[in-house]
Amino acid sequence: MSALAPPVGGPARIQAAFDRARAEDRAALIIYLTACYPDADTSRACIEAAVEAGADVVEIGVPFSDPMMDGPVIQAANQHVLDAGYRVADHLALVRSLDHLDVPTLVMTYVTIADTRGYARFADELADAGSAGVILPDLPVPEADAWLAEARRRDLATVFLASSVSSDDRLDAIAAASTGWVYATGLLGVTGVKGVATDETRRLVERVRARTELPVAVGIGVKDRASAAEVASYADGVIVGSSVVRAAGEGDPAGAPDRVAALVRELRAGVAER
Amino acid sequence: MSATPQPTVPARADDREGYFGRFGGQYVPEALSGALAQLTTAWRDARADPAFAGELDALLRDYGGRPTPLYHARRLSERTGVEVWCKREDLAHTGSHKLNNVVGQALLARRMGKPRVIAETGAGQHGVATATAAALFGLDCTVYMGAEDVRRQRLNVVRMQLLGTEVVPVDSGTRTLKDAINEAMRDWVTNVDDTHYLIGSAMGPHPFPTIVRELQKVISVEARQQFAAQAGGQPDAVIACVGGGSNAIGSFADWIDVEGVRLIGVEAAGEGVGTGRSAATLTEGREAVLHGSRSVVLVDDDGQVQPAHSVSAGLDYPGVGPEHAWLASTGRGEYVSATDEEALEGFLHTCELEGIIPALEPAHAVGWLLHHGAAVLGEGARVVVTMSGRGDKDVDEVIEVAGWDLGVARAFDRAAGEGPA
Ligand SMILES: Cc1ncc(COP(=O)(O)O)c(C=O)c1O
Numbered sequence: 001m002s003a004l005a006p007p008v009g010g011p012a013r014i015q016a017a018f019d020r021a022r023a024e025d026r027a028a029l030i031i032y033l034t035a036c037y038p039d040a041d042t043s044r045a046c047i048e049a050a051v052e053a054g055a056d057v058v059e060i061g062v063p064f065s066d067p068m069m070d071g072p073v074i075q076a077a078n079q080h081v082l083d084a085g086y087r088v089a090d091h092l093a094l095v096r097s098l099d100h101l102d103v104p105t106l107v108m109t110y111v112t113i114a115d116t117r118g119y120a121r122f123a124d125e126l127a128d129a130g131s132a133g134v135i136l137p138d139l140p141v142p143e144a145d146a147w148l149a150e151a152r153r154r155d156l157a158t159v160f161l162a163s164s165v166s167s168d169d170r171l172d173a174i175a176a177a178s179t180g181w182v183y184a185t186g187l188l189g190v191t192g193v194k195g196v197a198t199d200e201t202r203r204l205v206e207r208v209r210a211r212t213e214l215p216v217a218v219g220i221g222v223k224d225r226a227s228a229a230e231v232a233s234y235a236d237g238v239i240v241g242s243s244v245v246r247a248a249g250e251g252d253p254a255g256a257p258d259r260v261a262a263l264v265r266e267l268r269a270g271v272a273e274r
Numbered sequence: 275m276s277a278t279p280q281p282t283v284p285a286r287a288d289d290r291e292g293y294f295g296r297f298g299g300q301y302v303p304e305a306l307s308g309a310l311a312q313l314t315t316a317w318r319d320a321r322a323d324p325a326f327a328g329e330l331d332a333l334l335r336d337y338g339g340r341p342t343p344l345y346h347a348r349r350l351s352e353r354t355g356v357e358v359w360c361k362r363e364d365l366a367h368t369g370s371h372k373l374n375n376v377v378g379q380a381l382l383a384r385r386m387g388k389p390r391v392i393a394e395t396g397a398g399q400h401g402v403a404t405a406t407a408a409a410l411f412g413l414d415c416t417v418y419m420g421a422e423d424v425r426r427q428r429l430n431v432v433r434m435q436l437l438g439t440e441v442v443p444v445d446s447g448t449r450t451l452k453d454a455i456n457e458a459m460r461d462w463v464t465n466v467d468d469t470h471y472l473i474g475s476a477m478g479p480h481p482f483p484t485i486v487r488e489l490q491k492v493i494s495v496e497a498r499q500q501f502a503a504q505a506g507g508q509p510d511a512v513i514a515c516v517g518g519g520s521n522a523i524g525s526f527a528d529w530i531d532v533e534g535v536r537l538i539g540v541e542a543a544g545e546g547v548g549t550g551r552s553a554a555t556l557t558e559g560r561e562a563v564l565h566g567s568r569s570v571v572l573v574d575d576d577g578q579v580q581p582a583h584s585v586s587a588g589l590d591y592p593g594v595g596p597e598h599a600w601l602a603s604t605g606r607g608e609y610v611s612a613t614d615e616e617a618l619e620g621f622l623h624t625c626e627l628e629g630i631i632p633a634l635e636p637a638h639a640v641g642w643l644l645h646h647g648a649a650v651l652g653e654g655a656r657v658v659v660t661m662s663g664r665g666d667k668d669v670d671e672v673i674e675v676a677g678w679d680l681g682v683a684r685a686f687d688r689a690a691g692e693g694p695a
Contacts, residue, residue, distance in 0.1 A: 065578040066452065066564065068459045069303050075446055088576045111301055112563045116577030138301050138563070165308040165466065174304070188305055189464035 009155025010132035013104040014180040017056045018215040018236055026272040027232035030217055031055040031264060032108060032241030033248060034077040035062050035091040039084065042253040044097055049257035050244070051101050054268030058101075059135060059239070062091045062109035069110075069137045071192035073242040077249055088113060092129050099130035106132050106157065106180070111139040114147065123150035133157025133180050141173040148177065159183050162208050164200040175211035181237060182208050186221035192242025196221035202234050228270030238271050292480030294600035297570075300479040301563045302459075309466045314481045316386050321488075326381060333377050337410070338367045340374075340492065344500035344658070349627035350640070355648030357656040359505060361497045363521065363663060364632065370663030371493060371521045372403035372474060378489035380407035383470035390414040390469045394458040396423055396451035396517065397588030397635065398430025399663050400474030405439035407472075415439040418457040420450040423587045426671045448581040451517075451591045455565050475518025476595035479566030483523075483595050490524025497658050498528050511536040511651050514660040515638045516556070516609065517588045519595035521662035526607065536608060536651070539598060540639045542584035543611035553582035554611040555594040556602050569596040585614040585675055586634035586668075610650075616641030618676050621665065633663035634671070 021028035031050045036043045047058055063078035063086070070078065091107075098105055107126060114122045114136060126134065133156040139147060141160055151158045157180030162171055165188065175182060184204045186196035201218055208216045218231045219239025231238045247259040292298050300310060320326040334340040342365050347358040363371035383391055391413050395401030401417040408415035417434055421443040424431055434441050447453035455478075462471040471478075476486040494512070501509055512529055514522035516539040526537045544552040552558060555570055562571040564579060572580040572592035582592040601607030612620065620640030624632045632640065639659050651657060665672075 065447065066456050068456055068565075069463065071460070079447070082578065112571075112573065112579070113577040115568075116560075116562050116573055116575070137303050138566075140300065140302065140304055140307060143299050143301055161304045163303075163305040163307070166304055167308065167311070170304070170307055185305065188466060190460045193464075 010104065010157040011155070011179040013132050014057060014157050017104055018181065021056050022236070024272070026274060027235060028056040028215070028217065028237040029054060029228070029264070029268050029271045030057040030059060030219070030237050030239040031244055032059040032061055032239060034074060034081060034245050035060050035094050036081045036084070036086040037077045037245065038080060038249050038253050038256070040086070040090060040094060042248070042256050044094060045257040046248045046260045047098055048101070049261040050264045051103050053261040053264035055103060055264055057103055057237070058105045059108045059241070060091070060095055060105055062088060062107055062113055064110040064113055067110065069190055071190040071242060073192040073246050077245050080249070088117065092125050095126070095131050096129035104132035105130070106135055106159065108135040108137075111136045119147045119150040123154045123156055127154035127156055131156065133159060135159045135161070135183060137161055141170070141177045144177060161185055162204060164188065164197070164204045171207055171211055175208060175214070178212070178214055181215040181217050182212060183239070184208055184216055184218045184235065186218045186231065189220070191220050194221055195223070196227060196231060198230065201231070205235050225266040225270035228267045229273035232271040232274045238267070240267055294483070294597045295603060296568065297596035297599040297603075298480055298483060298567050300566065301568065302479045302566045303463055305463045305466060306479070309462070310479055310481070312386060313382070316382050317481055317485055320382060320385060330378055330381060334374065334492065338373050338377065339365060341496045341500070342366050344497055344504060346504070347628050350623065353623060353627060354643045355653050356643060356651055357654060358643065359501060359509065359656070359658045360630070360661045361493060361525065361658055362661050363493065364630065364661045368399070368403045368406050369666065370399040370403065370633065371490060371524065371660070372400045373406065374492055374524065375474065375486050375489045375520060376400070376403040376407045376472060379470070379472045379485065380411050380413065383413065383472070384411060386470060388468055388470040390465065391472045392416045392418070392458050392461050392469055393472045393474055394451065394454040395419050395430070395474060396454070396590060397586065397633065398423065398427040398434070398667060399588060399633070401439070401441070402430050402433045402437070404472050404474070405434040405437035408439060409437045416442060416461065418442050418444050418454040418461070420448070420454045421445050422449040423451065423454070427587050427667050428670065429667045450582070450587065452579065452582070452593070459565070475520040476523040476597060477518040477565060477567065477569070477593060483567065483597055486520050487523045487527055487597060490520050491527040493521065493524040493660060494526060494528035497525070501658060505656060508532065508535055509658045510655040511538055511657045513538045513540060513639050513643065513657055515540050515589060515635045515662060516594060516598060517591050517635060518593070519598045521660050523595060523597055525658070525660040526601070530606065537601065537606060539607055539609045540642045541609060541611040542586055542589035542617070542638055543613045544583035544585070546613050547611060551583035552611070553584040553590050553592065555582075555592060556598065556609040557611050559592070564593040567596045569594055569599040570602070585617060585671070586638065588633070588635040589638065610642055610646065612638040612641040612645070614675070616645055618672065620644060621672060630661065631665040632661055633665045634668045636660060636662045637665070
């Protein structure tokens with residue numbers, strides 16, 4: 001393990017971030033940004049700005065050529081970064097360069113990226129870069145044993161997604177296998193298109209809560225202060241992606257950190273409204 | 275190509291459900307777990323219900339035109355040096371093998387009470403077949419098709435529209451089949467309550483590869499009987515082109531357990547293996563997860579899926595169904611490739627020697643036979659080649675790519691220029 005290794009493991013750092021938010025009587029704010037979008041330096045500055053503006057946890061999206069769960073905004077960001085020639089190694093370097101932040105960062109990507117690298121190597125690289133864990137939306141629990149063994153070895157969190165259409169059996173498995181938090185998807189669909197389906201999502205959060213002490217955060221469909229406040233009224237965490245990515249990518253890169261910070265401040269106010 | 279002409283039949287008893295050896299599985303977003311479980315149950319129930327098989331068989335016979343003939347292609351045999359028997363899927367309704375799968379899955383959609391189907395299509399043949407079944411069963415239908423494929427398979431776009439289907443051109447990524455699949459998956463994740471994703475090849479998450487194989491198995495079940503009756507005994511090899519792998523797995527299925535019959539899949543090598551412009555997945559790819567299953571995929575060291583290249587829109591796919599990855603890994607299946615040029619040669623020879631205008635996809639199998647058949651299989655070897663579809667859809671593309679414009683297109687241009695604006 002390198003000298004940069006964090007003092008505690010991923011799940012514990014994530015739990016601490018949720019605990020801090022809870023102590024302030026608000027939901028935790030989790031911000032997703034695509035790595036190296038629109039470029040490596042701007043991306044780093046945007047993530048730092050998001051943390052400065054109140055993000056409790058950051059998800060760093062490692063682009064994949066075929067992002068099955070993503071809508072047009074994140075798809076386009078992925079493609080932009082791939083076209084610019086950034087490699088997974090560059091994204092890992094970005095993660096490492098953010099190791100000084102006192103919020104946990106997780107990597108969100110597709111299983112193909114982790115699997116091609118080899119789960120053991122990917123876990124080592126993430127842990128050595130100071131990442132707290134992963135979200136792999138196309139790695140459901142029944143396929144995850146091999147990855148989970150490596151994640152446990154390096155004390156990385158693995159956040160699994162739960163859906164309103166998950167059976168009770170599957171929710172049992174998701175609750176049991178997750179570390180860090182459980183990701184309740186706010187709608188049936190891809191990122192950045194529709195709004196949260198409130199009734200179904202509330203019920204999903206309750207069903208997950210009945211199965212685990214882990215925090216339950218809702219993502220996909222949250223885009224602004226009002227929807228963040230709404231979700232914060234029943235979930236432990238609120239995850240916002242596409243609208244932040246849009247703020248990072250549209251317009252002059254020099255202004256991106258300010259645009260991201262302005263949006264994150266709004267969202268942070270939202271999660272405190274409850 | 276392995277040197278042993280008689281690969282032995284591998285054991286498969288210890289496979290995990292949904293796996294072929296180490297390939298397969300269900301690598302999908304949680305939102306699809308319910309739909310896949312429902313499909314698995316519906317399929318199991320349908321298989322146990324004689325009425326399902328009865329209805330399927332009757333539709334394939336009375337509506338689909340089955341059984342398709344097995345035809346001894348004498349002039350092509352003379353040219354290739356092997357005895358060529360063509361399994362004529364090009365004569366099935368809609369012009370390809372795709373209908374076999376589509377009718378079965380449309381019946382499943384009806385059993386599951388789903389009023390809407392979606393599909394991806396490359397060459398447009400699966401899209402046309404799905405649009406056809408949707409019309410037949412009164413289902414809503416949306417087909418995703420890469421914008422590049424919309425251009426090169428225009429005839430099939432018009433056919434789908436005539437059949438009442440909405441065709442959505444996909445502009446993301448490489449604008450071909452893989453991106454159409456991504457978009458169909460996104461639609462399915464969003465509309466999973468009322469929609470069945472009618473996957474068109476032997477790929478995707480479990481149970482699709484198994485369902486598609488079983489529905490396409492009719493190709494080899496018929497061919498086996500026909501060959502025994504018409505030629506006697508069994509062939510030395512069965513040969514089919516491989517895109518996602520549905521016509522090939524259907525052509526192989528009934529022979530997999532039969533020793534002495536070589537199973538040869540022909541992939542598209544585009545501009546050539548090693549040029550970086552190919553779709554020869556099993557030759558050039560590595561183990562990876564794509565579109566819901568673990569198989570062999572054209573990916574780079576980072577896991578990014580590489581664009582495939584082929585003159586044939588139906589083979590222009592950087593993945594392959596997991597059962598083929600398994601057959602390749604055990605040596606039971608042998609996977610070779612044919613370049614664009616060899617496929618065009620196969621196309622032309624099939625036209626001129628047999629009076630059959632083949633689709634560009636099976637033209638790859640013919641192209642391989644022309645170049646390697648006698649050398650690999652032995653002079654006079656008896657082979658069944660699956661003629662998976664007819665080539666009407668490819669005529670424009672062939673004219674453009676091969677420059678075989680006989681003057682017709684130019685005459686049209688002239689007429690258009692001279693006519694009123
Ligand atoms: C005529 C024909 N053959 C073959 C294919 C390739 O698909 P598969 O490998 O699933 O048979 C296609 C696909 O569009 C096709 O239209």
